[in-house]
Amino acid sequence: MNTLFPVKPLFPDGFEYNPDFLSQKEQDDLLQEITKYERHTFKFQGYEAKRKVASFGYDYSFEKNILSMGLPIPPSFDSLLEKVSNHLGIDKHDFAELLITEYPVSAVINWHRDAFPFDLIAGISLGTDCLFRLRPYDKTKQGRGSIISVPVRAGSLYIMKGAARINWQHSIAPVKHIRYSITLRTLRKGS
Numbered sequence: 001m002n003t004l005f006p007v008k009p010l011f012p013d014g015f016e017y018n019p020d021f022l023s024q025k026e027q028d029d030l031l032q033e034i035t036k037y038e039r040h041t042f043k044f045q046g047y048e049a050k051r052k053v054a055s056f057g058y059d060y061s062f063e064k065n066i067l068s069m070g071l072p073i074p075p076s077f078d079s080l081l082e083k084v085s086n087h088l089g090i091d092k093h094d095f096a097e098l099l100i101t102e103y104p105v106s107a108v109i110n111w112h113r114d115a116f117p118f119d120l121i122a123g124i125s126l127g128t129d130c131l132f133r134l135r136p137y138d139k140t141k142q143g144r145g146s147i148i149s150v151p152v153r154a155g156s157l158y159i160m161k162g163a164a165r166i167n168w169q170h171s172i173a174p175v176k177h178i179r180y181s182i183t184l185r186t187l188r189k190g191s
């Protein structure tokens with residue numbers, strides 16, 4: 001059918017969205033797994049966010065501006081790492097960080113670009129859907145019309161690399177139900 005309006009949102013180069021990446025069973029198993037790990041509140045420039053995190057592998061401290069090695073990524077996430085790395089055609093060991101984030105009702109993540117030492121970002125959503133937004137990093141290009149909103153479903157995978165990761169910022173609008181995400185990051189060469 002011809003239509004005057006694009007059916008799919010136009011994503012920035014390097015942004016990819018896969019709505020049905022995980023089966024319901026895979027989502028349930030991961031939800032059960034992630035709730036085993038203690039999550040602590042996230043602090044950024046002295047401000048304590050509502051969301052809670054647990055980081056494995058390399059972690060970037062926004063308080064100290066350093067990258068450091070923390071606890072190893074638990075083997076129970078191996079099948080997820082394999083599935084995502086197969087999808088991307090990379091080695092699962094390329095993922096240097098696995099970050100679990102819990103968003104209680106009404107929690108957000110504000111506009112940001114991920115810490116520089118990380119390169120490719122893979123985001124898996126669990127528990128509930130959310131509104132994921134992208135806007136240009138360059139302030140002169142920002143404005144209402146420049147925001148791309150992507151309804152991101154539980155069980156989905158999004159990827160940010162290249163321009164989407166460098167020239168764009170992302171944020172998540174307040175969630176209506178508790179949401180969890182697993183963020184996998186590779187390291188930038190030379191980091």
Ligand SMILES: O=C(O)CCC(=O)C(=O)O
Pocket residue numbers: 099101109114123124170172180181183
């Ligand atoms: O929860 C998500 O999907 C986004 C996480 C994120 O942007 C971050 O940890 O920097």
